[in-house]
Amino acid sequence: MQQHYDVIIIGAGINGCSIAYELTQANQNVLLIDKEGIACGGSGAAGAFISPKFSKAGELKKIINEAFVYAMQYYEHHFSSSFLQQQLLHIAKDEKEGEILSFFKKETQLELLEPSCEIISQLQEDAQAQEYISLKAGIVDASSVCHAMAEKSDIIKYEVTNLQYHKGIWSIDGLYSAKHIVLATGAYKHLLDEEYIALRGVWGHRIDIQTTTRNPYSIHQFVSISSSNKENHLAIGATHDVHYHPQHATQPYDYAKGREELLAKASKTLRLENITVLKDYTGLRSGSFDYMPIVGPLVQSKETFACCEKKLRVKKPHYSTFVYYPNLTMINGSGGYGFVLAPYLAKILKEYILDKKEIPQSLLPARFFARWAKRR
Numbered sequence: 001m002q003q004h005y006d007v008i009i010i011g012a013g014i015n016g017c018s019i020a021y022e023l024t025q026a027n028q029n030v031l032l033i034d035k036e037g038i039a040c041g042g043s044g045a046a047g048a049f050i051s052p053k054f055s056k057a058g059e060l061k062k063i064i065n066e067a068f069v070y071a072m073q074y075y076e077h078h079f080s081s082s083f084l085q086q087q088l089l090h091i092a093k094d095e096k097e098g099e100i101l102s103f104f105k106k107e108t109q110l111e112l113l114e115p116s117c118e119i120i121s122q123l124q125e126d127a128q129a130q131e132y133i134s135l136k137a138g139i140v141d142a143s144s145v146c147h148a149m150a151e152k153s154d155i156i157k158y159e160v161t162n163l164q165y166h167k168g169i170w171s172i173d174g175l176y177s178a179k180h181i182v183l184a185t186g187a188y189k190h191l192l193d194e195e196y197i198a199l200r201g202v203w204g205h206r207i208d209i210q211t212t213t214r215n216p217y218s219i220h221q222f223v224s225i226s227s228s229n230k231e232n233h234l235a236i237g238a239t240h241d242v243h244y245h246p247q248h249a250t251q252p253y254d255y256a257k258g259r260e261e262l263l264a265k266a267s268k269t270l271r272l273e274n275i276t277v278l279k280d281y282t283g284l285r286s287g288s289f290d291y292m293p294i295v296g297p298l299v300q301s302k303e304t305f306a307c308c309e310k311k312l313r314v315k316k317p318h319y320s321t322f323v324y325y326p327n328l329t330m331i332n333g334s335g336g337y338g339f340v341l342a343p344y345l346a347k348i349l350k351e352y353i354l355d356k357k358e359i360p361q362s363l364l365p366a367r368f369f370a371r372w373a374k375r376r
Contacts, residue, residue, distance in 0.1 A: 002171065005031045007353070008178040009153075010160050010191065013043035014142070014338045015331045016184035017149035018346035021078075024152035026354055031176055032150050035159035039146035041186050042204055042283035047224045047237035048140040048339040050075065051088050054097075054104050054133065059362055060291055064337055067344035068137075074343045075140055082145035088137035089115050091123075091130050091221040091269060098131035110135050119217055127221060127269045137218055139226050139235075140339050163191055165326065180327040180353055183298075186286040192325075194301055196372035197365065199294075199333060201284035203244040205258040206237030208281075212274040222265040233278070236266045245284065255280055287335035290367075294333040295345045296352060296359040297324045299369040305376075317373075319366040329353065330365055 007023050009016045012034035020032045034040065050071050053064040075083035092098035105112060113134045120128060163181065164171045170181045183191060190197050210232050218226040223238040244253060259277055266272060288294055303323040331349050334341040351357035361367065 002175060002177045003031070004169075005029050005154070005176065005178040007031075007180045007182060008033065008170070008172060008176055009182040009184055010034075010172075011184035011186060012038045012146065012150065012155070013041055013184065013186050014039070014046075014048075014146060014342040015186075015334065015345070016182070017043075017146040018342040019182055019184065019331055019349055020153045021149035022346045022350035023353070026350060028354075030153040031178065032153040032155045033158050033160060033172070033176075034155075035157065037157050038150055038155065039143045040283075042201075042285040043146060043186075043338060044142055044281055044283060046142050046204060046283075046285065046336075046338060047206055047226060047235055048142040048145075049088075049218055049220070049224055049226065050083075050138040050140060050340055051090070051218070051220070052110065052135075052137075053337065054090060054100055056100055056103050063293070063344075063363075064340060067337070067341045070344045070347075071340050072136075072138060075138065075145070079140075079145050079148055082141040082148060083138055084140075085136065085138045086216070086218045086226060087113055087115070087134060089119065089132060089134045089217045089219045091127050091132045091219065093130075093221055101131045101133045105133055115217065119215065122213065122215070122271055124267075124269060124271060130221075139218055142339070145339075160191060165328075168326070170327065180329070182349070182353075183328070183330045184332060186284060186332065192298065194298065196299070196301060196369045197330075198289045198368045198372075200287050200289060201245050202287055202335065203246075203253070204237065204283055204285045204336075205262060206235055206281040207259055207262055208278045209234050209236060209263075209272075210276040210278055211272050213270065213272050215270060219269060221269040223262055223269075225266050225270055234272075236262045237281075238262060238265065253282060255282075258282075285335060285338065286332055288333035288368075291335065292333070292362055292367075293331075293335075293341050293345055294363065294365050294368075295329075295331050295349050296364040296366070297329050298365050299323065300325055301369060301373070304369070305373070317370050319361060319364060319370070322366055322369065
């Protein structure tokens with residue numbers, strides 16, 4: 001006998017846990033499935049910084065900065081025990097980024113702050129000479145917030161191998177069923193035979209260190225350096241290896257080399273003294289090839305070609321003419337901004353699932369199908 005739910009979410013990183021929280025708050029009966037467990041992939045390895053995107057313009061900047069404002073209020077209100085407000089100090093890596101930060105300062109409506117003389121004195125001379133921006137931001141404890149979000153869901157550790165749809169119900173391996181399925185599997189597995197789903201995995205590595213260097217800030221330059229609730233502990237992290245993928249690599253990841261690289265890059269910014277590496281966190285962070293996150297229903301490519309091939313040839317095909325999998329949605333592709341974007345995107349997806357509220361076209365998976373179809 002299958003166990004039946006309103007919604008089954010596959011993937012328990014920050015995206016899966018965020019939509020689980022939204023749906024259980026709306027009294028939905030939710031099952032959250034992950035082959036490793038909650039926040040065991042890229043989300044658990046993330047620095048989980050809550051910060052805006054510094055760029056001159058663009059749709060990605062707009063959505064991330066809207067999500068940043070939303071996330072600051074969201075974590076403080078719902079998960080304050082897992083959230084630490086922390087002043088951000090973002091230092092330009094080079095002259096080009098310095099110009100971007102200078103532009104951002106002039107046009108932003110966010111309140112800008114000045115870093116303390118103490119932290120400035122601890123920066124390396126090259127870092128002191130660069131353009132910087134500072135404002136109120138935050139950091140989330142990745143594991144604890146994901147567990148808190150999933151608290152009202154049923155949770156199982158299981159690797160899904162097969163999805164079947166019959167008479168309005170989705171079945172997972174003949175064991176679990178639901179009216180609606182949400183895919184939040186990161187960059188590890190797609191579960192659908194659809195070529196157009198465009199995800200890329202970027203390997204992330206974070207280390208927690210003990211050091212006599214004091215840093216009450218969230219500092220971003222070549223890597224991210226932030227404090228925690230524990231005295232003399234700092235977290236250093238980056239998505240610094242775009243080539244390594246644990247499912248395709250012929251050699252295991254070199255942790256020692258990764259630590260050495262993180263410490264070398266951090267030391268270009270901050271004078272770190274008496275360092276002891278305490279723990280490593282690694283995992284794939286999922287991004288899309290156009291860098292925009294992905295939220296919403298999934299197109300059935302074969303069925304859409306069969307019924308609408310002529311309509312696909314126009315310059316801007318209407319997404320409403322595509323054929324979609326019934327009650328199957330996706331939330332993914334947030335890259336290094338996962339903990340900023342996830343609550344915002346989960347709210348959008350919940351409103352779509354429960355209220356059929358329209359999702360902005362720039363976020364829909366259908367945008368990848370439309371490009372892929374033209375190339376075909």
